[in-house]
Amino acid sequence: MPFAVYLLGLAVFAQGTSEFMLSGLVPGIARDLHVSISAAGLLTSAFAVGMVAGAPLMAAFSLRWSRRRALLTFLLVFLAVHVVGAVTTDYAVLLATRVVAALANAGFLAVAMATAIGMVRPDAKGRATSVLLGGVTMACVAGVPAGALLGEMWGWRAAFWAVAVALVPAVVAVMRSVPAGTATDSGTSVRQESRVLRRPRLLVILLLGALVNGATFCAFTYLVPLLTGVTGIGVGWMPVMLALFGLGSFAGVTLSGRIADARPVRLLMIGGAALPVGWALFAWTAGHPVAAVALVFVQGTLSFAVGATLISQVLYAATGAPTLGGAFATAALNVGAAAGPWLGGVAIDAGLGFRSPLWVSALLATAALVIGLAGWARWRDPAAARPLSGPRRSPARRRSRR
Structure with a gap:
């Protein structure tokens, strides 16, 4: 794997910290700006939009x-x-900055994904994707808990300053590692690539990514209120709990990187079936600290293993759209990231309690499983299922790798 791909992962880490850190800052932002918990949670949805x-x-x-x-x-x-x-001291201004930051993050991730897969072999797109998403999961492991700790000690604004400072080495790394090169255009037009993205099989994969990520963000956005208000874990332990979710997500991305290029269907079948069961079990046992702690890790692992594999399958299926394939994968995941917290907030505002986002996550994951099984049954013949089986190495290449 080229070293430049890992440096791109470093930049993704800095931006991922910003995307995820609001989960630990929602209560503080709500108090400081005099808005409700659900309104503060919408900052995550604004970023996703x-x-x-x-x-x-x-x-x-x-x-x-x-x-x-x-x-x-x-x-x-x-x-x-x-x-x-x-x-800023204005909630509306903060909301606007989240949208602008998301536009910049989306552009960076789309170009970074195209850059990364252009640096590796055609049969290693899953590994390249896992490196970039590894930056996101490391943000959960280290950046997000650190942001929550800064928010607890010096207020949520300190976390925003920390992200700005952390981006400086990322800027230097990109300047030194990515060659100036030529325009990002690969020889195809936007119109040509858009035609590729209209294929029914690819649209189904994008829909699955949106549903799975919707379930993930629905639960993750309200994880702190759930664990403090229902499970009874102290506020001081929240950085540890967020780090635990991050460790699970890192394990999931690592698992996807090892399997997604060779056996994606098996991973998606097993992980897709386990996800709704896990979210429902989490909702049932949220009042028991031991079960809640275990499921924070397990669901982080399952969510990111399935999500990362779906992204890599988009890139395999969209080989005729090298520029927009990663962009639409990013967009699909963030449709879920926008809808999930909103649906969770609706459930909370309806008086259903802080367990309700977990039930919403279970429903979203169940919908993904049903649609995925229907799509697999429709396109499981060898010719149709090719994008879901990954590229096959030739015997010569296999011998050369031994």
């Missing part, structure tokens, strides 16, 4: 730039809006 709109738009816009210029521009915009977010 920006990612949905920004992924295809920013990817198409960046075709005119070199990859290094595009990556640096998106990173610098991301840094600037975090400075604004750290000093």
Whole structure:
């Protein structure tokens, strides 16, 4: 794996910290800005909405730039809006900064994904994807708990300042590791690539990604209120609990990186069936600390193993859309990331309690399982199922790797 791919993962880590850290900052933001818990939770949805709109738009816009210029521009915009977010006292301004940050993050991730898969063999897209998503999961392991700890000690604004500072080495890394190159355009037009993205099988995979990520973010956004208000775990332990979810997600991405290129169907079948059961079990046992702690890790693992595999399958299925394939995968995941917290907030505001987002997650994961099984039954013949089986190495290549 080229070293530059890992450096792109470092930049994704810095941005992923911002995307996920609000889970530990929601109560503090709500108190400081005098809004409800569900309104503060909508900051996560606002980020996701920006990612949905920004992924295809920013990817198409960046075709005119070199990859290094595009990556640096998106990173610098991301840094600037975090400075604004750290000093504002207005909820509406903070909401706007989350949307702009998401647009920049979406553009960066789309270009980074195209850059990464262009650096590796055609049969290693799953591994390259896992490295980039590893940056996101490391944000859960280290960045998000650190942000929650900063928020607990010095207020939520300190976490925003920390993200801005952490982006500085990411900017330097991109400047030094990504060659100036030429424009990101690979020789195909946006119109040509859009035709590829209309294939029914690819649309089903995108829908599955949205549902699975919706379930993940629905539960994760309200994890702190759940664990403190229902499970009875002290606020001081929240950084540890968020880190535990992050460790599970890192384990899931690592598992996907090892299996997604060779046996994606098996991983998706097993993981997809286990996800709704796990969310329902979490809802039932949320009042028991031991069970809740175990399921925080297990569900983090399952969610990211399935989610990362679905992203890699989008890239395999969208080989005729090298620029927009990753952008639409990002957009689909963030449709779920926007809808999940919103649906969880609706359930909480309806008086169903902090367990209700877990039940919503179970329903979303169940819908993904049903649709996935129906799609597999429809396209499981060898010719139709090719994008879900990954590329096969030739015997010569297998011998050369021994």
